[in-house]
Amino acid sequence: MAESTIRKYVRERKRELGWSTRTTCVPQSYAPGQEGQVDWYEAWAELSGEQVKLQVFSLRSMVSGAAFHRAYQRATQQAFLEAHEQAFHYFGGVFRLLRYDNLKSAVKKILRGHQREETTRFIAFRSHWRFASDFCTPGEPHEKGGIEGEAGYFRRNHWVPLPQARDLDDLNAQLLAACREDERRQIAGRHQTVGAAMIAERAQLLPLAEQDCELAELSFPRVDGLGCVRVRTNLYSAPARPGKTVEVRLSPSHVEVRDEGRCIARHQRCYERHQQVLDLDHYLDVLERKPGAFIGSKPLAAWRQRGLWPESYDRLLAQLIERHGKASGTRQMIQLLSLIRPHGHARVRAAVEEALTLGCADAAAVRHLVEAVELTHVRDASIELDALSRFERPLPVMTDYDGLLQEVAP
Numbered sequence: 001m002a003e004s005t006i007r008k009y010v011r012e013r014k015r016e017l018g019w020s021t022r023t024t025c026v027p028q029s030y031a032p033g034q035e036g037q038v039d040w041y042e043a044w045a046e047l048s049g050e051q052v053k054l055q056v057f058s059l060r061s062m063v064s065g066a067a068f069h070r071a072y073q074r075a076t077q078q079a080f081l082e083a084h085e086q087a088f089h090y091f092g093g094v095f096r097l098l099r100y101d102n103l104k105s106a107v108k109k110i111l112r113g114h115q116r117e118e119t120t121r122f123i124a125f126r127s128h129w130r131f132a133s134d135f136c137t138p139g140e141p142h143e144k145g146g147i148e149g150e151a152g153y154f155r156r157n158h159w160v161p162l163p164q165a166r167d168l169d170d171l172n173a174q175l176l177a178a179c180r181e182d183e184r185r186q187i188a189g190r191h192q193t194v195g196a197a198m199i200a201e202r203a204q205l206l207p208l209a210e211q212d213c214e215l216a217e218l219s220f221p222r223v224d225g226l227g228c229v230r231v232r233t234n235l236y237s238a239p240a241r242p243g244k245t246v247e248v249r250l251s252p253s254h255v256e257v258r259d260e261g262r263c264i265a266r267h268q269r270c271y272e273r274h275q276q277v278l279d280l281d282h283y284l285d286v287l288e289r290k291p292g293a294f295i296g297s298k299p300l301a302a303w304r305q306r307g308l309w310p311e312s313y314d315r316l317l318a319q320l321i322e323r324h325g326k327a328s329g330t331r332q333m334i335q336l337l338s339l340i341r342p343h344g345h346a347r348v349r350a351a352v353e354e355a356l357t358l359g360c361a362d363a364a365a366v367r368h369l370v371e372a373v374e375l376t377h378v379r380d381a382s383i384e385l386d387a388l389s390r391f392e393r394p395l396p397v398m399t400d401y402d403g404l405l406q407e408v409a410p
């Protein structure tokens with residue numbers, strides 16, 4: 001017996017017994033700035049060539065139809081609150097009421113009716129931004145149908161085909177551009193574009209808080225002998241001497257290491273356990289003194305995996321070693337990599353590829369190509385031609401001299 005036949009029989013039998021779950025929904029109207037709806041949904045993306053399942057936060061205005069989407073590796077409470085702040089800045093204000101599912105980031109316990117015991121951190125967050133919350137009846141997603149439909153629309157239009165990005169920051173920049181692109185569309189039955197309605201609604205939103213809510217988790221670990229700090233179960237590299245105590249700020253997407261108030265390292269947060277997150281740039285000073293440890297180092301392997309070590313670098317390194325020997329050639333390559341700090345990956349990579357194209361595998365030549373972009377040639381000050389008119393003199397008349405020459409001639 002076919003599945004469709006069974007489904008048809010069950011549907012008809014439920015109707016006969018009065019068990020039909022289909023209900024009539026009443027269309028709702030909303031005042032500008034009154035309500036936004038929030039939800040999470042899952043999506044896949046390709047980050048650095050690897051397919052990754054992500055959790056996407058979305059907030060939709062029920063008046064303008066504008067929506068904000070932001071992806072995270074995990075739907076944690078910290079990510080949930082940070083995404084709110086990003087959305088508030090996107091809309092230019094705060095909705096008076098936000099409607100949710102009964103998600104654990106906000107609801108500690110479901111009470112009778114629509115009453116909820118909210119988490120302490122969510123209550124503090126709401127107080128900071130001054131908005132009210134409302135929660136749907138469990139198992140009744142149609143009570144926030146606006147955001148449910150928005151997730152489907154955005155997935156069909158911007159998550160297909162699979163988006164490709166360098167990392168999560170790059171992907172979220174693409175998602176923000178997609179949100180801006182959707183502002184140009186016009187929802188059926190409306191007389192304004194989404195963007196125009198969003199601008200009109202902005203004046204009715206609650207004003208933004210003077211400062212964002214502090215969401216980062218602080219810790220003060222010591223740098224170990226491998227040049228790393230331990231954050232929860234993972235190790236993150238930091239360019240500081242071993243034994244030094246540094247400040248670590250843990251956010252949903254990044255781990256930031258600070259020393260005396262100055263950011264010295266910033267990594268994408270890893271949600272796996274017992275991993276090493278290493279940046280080759282943090283070890284260049286050490287490797288310049290120990291060039292023999294360069295080729296087999298884990299930080300170099302990490303750069304290869306992240307796509308920061310192109311094939312042109314291998315070619316240049318091989319030619320430098322062939323020309324200057326292993327120790328000296330490797331040291332020159334490390335010195336060239338230090339140019340990435342002030343000039344960036346793109347410029348150094350372009351300079352290396354240009355030098356190899358010209359057949360010049362020389363460290364000084366690569367350095368010149370990197371820095372030549374900033375060189376400016378000083379030109380002499382231009383002078384207006386009219387300003388030279390005061391130096392004009394009449395041409396000499398030579399007729400008198402010609403007459404003297406004729407008299408002297410024999």
